[in-house]
Amino acid sequence: MNAKLYGRTGSAHAHAIRDFLHRSDVPFEWIEVASDEQARGLGLDGPNDPRLPMCEFPDGKRMEHPTVRQITEKLGWFRDPSRSEYDVAIYGAGPAGLSAAVYSASEGLKTVVIERWAVGGQAGSSPKIENYLGFPGGLSGADLADRAREQACRFGAEILIAREGVGGEFAAGKRVGILEDGTKIVARAAICATGVAYKRLGLPNEDRFVGAGVYYGGGASEAELCGKEPVVIVGGGNSAAQAAIHFAKYAMRVTMVVREDSLKSTVSAYLVDRIASVKNVEVLTTTEVVVLDGDDLLRSVTIRNRNGNTTQTVQTRWLIVCIGGLPNTEWAAAAGVIRDEAGYLVTGADLQHNGQPPQGWPLDRAPYYLETNVPGLFAAGDVRHGSIKRCASAVGEGAMAVTFVHRYLANG
Numbered sequence: 001m002n003a004k005l006y007g008r009t010g011s012a013h014a015h016a017i018r019d020f021l022h023r024s025d026v027p028f029e030w031i032e033v034a035s036d037e038q039a040r041g042l043g044l045d046g047p048n049d050p051r052l053p054m055c056e057f058p059d060g061k062r063m064e065h066p067t068v069r070q071i072t073e074k075l076g077w078f079r080d081p082s083r084s085e086y087d088v089a090i091y092g093a094g095p096a097g098l099s100a101a102v103y104s105a106s107e108g109l110k111t112v113v114i115e116r117w118a119v120g121g122q123a124g125s126s127p128k129i130e131n132y133l134g135f136p137g138g139l140s141g142a143d144l145a146d147r148a149r150e151q152a153c154r155f156g157a158e159i160l161i162a163r164e165g166v167g168g169e170f171a172a173g174k175r176v177g178i179l180e181d182g183t184k185i186v187a188r189a190a191i192c193a194t195g196v197a198y199k200r201l202g203l204p205n206e207d208r209f210v211g212a213g214v215y216y217g218g219g220a221s222e223a224e225l226c227g228k229e230p231v232v233i234v235g236g237g238n239s240a241a242q243a244a245i246h247f248a249k250y251a252m253r254v255t256m257v258v259r260e261d262s263l264k265s266t267v268s269a270y271l272v273d274r275i276a277s278v279k280n281v282e283v284l285t286t287t288e289v290v291v292l293d294g295d296d297l298l299r300s301v302t303i304r305n306r307n308g309n310t311t312q313t314v315q316t317r318w319l320i321v322c323i324g325g326l327p328n329t330e331w332a333a334a335a336g337v338i339r340d341e342a343g344y345l346v347t348g349a350d351l352q353h354n355g356q357p358p359q360g361w362p363l364d365r366a367p368y369y370l371e372t373n374v375p376g377l378f379a380a381g382d383v384r385h386g387s388i389k390r391c392a393s394a395v396g397e398g399a400m401a402v403t404f405v406h407r408y409l410a411n412g
């Protein structure tokens with residue numbers, strides 16, 4: 001029997017739980033509570049009862065208005081670190097962090113992974129990844145993440161989910177990560193694989209509609225709910241194209257709003273062809289979304305043509321925003337880790353100027369490839385300056401970072 005999640009349409013809280021369960025590959029049924037009668041049947045006062053959203057687990061236990069942390073506790077997934085010290089601490093359980101965990105744990109290093117949300121990262125919101133080596137039929141990001149999680153755990157990696165790294169202290173050969181509740185993770189080396197957070201449109205009403213009509217990333221947990229309604233997808237990259245193809249299976253019509261004058265320069269050829277063959281996807285080039293409107297739910301978006309400066313309004317409750325991301329690395333600045341102007345962590349040769357290591361670098365050797373200006377602290381995947389934003393590259397960098405961790409632990 002599946003878990004059940006009851007909630008109100010447009011509840012950002014319910015959306016967050018749906019997203020978490022979907023990414024975590026927990027089978028569940030979403031039941032929209034729309035009428036007083038339906039609510040009373042559940043022992044609630046109405047669709048606006050503050051006890052919603054409510055989770056019902058297969059063992060009969062009900063949780064009212066639960067946090068994601070409480071759900072992870074119920075699922076038996078919430079943990080404190082089991083060791084006082086690890087060989088490697090990995091921050092982020094996207095493709096880069098999970099790959100680092102597989103290689104690190106399989107090579108005998110005591111490994112802990114700290115993930116602030118669910119495993120999978122951005123890839124976890126992808127409905128179908130078709131260009132990842134070895135999966136010719138494609139696979140969903142949630143499936144890829146779940147396989148990687150299982151693989152890492154089999155080799156002995158410890159994965160702490162719903163835990164966020166918020167600071168770092170680097171002294172006396174120890175890399176100490178500080179979590180949001182003050183828990184300290186002590187390790188001899190650390191890998192930062194925290195990727196990027198989804199970029200927002202920057203429109204006035206945006207915050208109000210997050211989870212209530214506006215969704216970021218591939219929106220994999222939402223597609224089946226859009227029930228023959230029009231959907232608008234913003235973005236002109238591969239992730240937006242994938243989302244359009246996926247939503248087209250459920251929506252009445254999908255409108256892609258693309259800033260560039262063609263998809264061809266920004267989207268892989270196989271996806272351009274696929275989009276051209278899907279009848280209910282329209283691509284509006286040189287356009288942007290300029291207004292979001294609604295009540296407690298998004299009701300319409302206004303799209304502006306950047307050439308003629310004309311506008312059109314589309315009635316929709318579904319706006320999927322896939323416009324890339326920005327790294328979340330404020331902690332690094334506070335800890336003296338060098339970042340580029342956009343906040344990506346700078347590593348290896350990029351730290352050198354005129355053949356000289358960065359100021360304050362304490363060792364005779366130059367920083368290893370993927371090593372930051374703090375010896376023994378590495379960066380892998382999308383969070384790294386100059387990285388290629390692909391699953392395979394993130395996975396490759398995660399594996400490589402472990403090789404340099406070995407070198408660092410052996411030679412300093």
Ligand SMILES: Cc1cc2nc3c(=O)[nH]c(=O)nc-3n(C[C@H](O)[C@H](O)[C@H](O)COP(=O)(O)OP(=O)(O)OC[C@H]3O[C@@H](n4cnc5c(N)ncnc54)[C@H](O)[C@@H]3O)c2cc1C
Nearest residue numbers: 092094095096116121122165195218239381382389390391
């Ligand atoms: C919708 C979508 C579809 C995509 N499709 C494809 C595709 O088909 N093929 C392809 O090659 N690429 C695809 N990509 C790109 C690919 O997913 C990314 O390049 C890849 O996920 C990057 O991996 P990463 O591990 O570096 O970072 P991320 O995937 O961003 O993972 C970072 C993880 O770190 C966690 N984190 C962040 N901060 C902290 C913190 N302070 N403490 C603890 N944890 C933290 C995050 O919650 C996240 O789980 C897609 C991206 C999107 C958004």
